[in-house]
Amino acid sequence: MPEFAIDPGAGNAVVAERLWPLVREMSMSLLRDGVDYVFEGELLPKHVAALRNAYPAQVKACFLGYTDIDPRPRCTTSAPTAIIPTTGRRVHR
DSSP states (O other), rough: GGGGGGOGGOOHHHHHHHHHHHHHHHHHHHHHTTTTOOEEOOOHHHHHHHHHHTTTTTEEEEEESSSSSSSHHHHHOOOOOOOOOOOOOOOOO
16 A cells, blocks of 8 residues: 555564554444454554553454564564454354
8 A cells, every 4th residue: 555655674563553544444443343353463552552442342452472582672573463353242263
């Protein structure tokens, strides 16, 4: 999407910041429509927290990481991997 001016080489945090307006609106639309959905990829904890504050009963978050690396370099570049809006409906796997 050229209008978001996303440079894939800019780093996870920069990409996540640029994508957030789109992801936020998609999330809110899905939540209002009662659709269960998983977002995976470039998300920042502050954005997840804002969405959870707005929809506390519906949004669940799962942050996946690495078990055997030095976390210091990753702290500045990692983004959480998923937001899981839930409506209470059973999701079949």
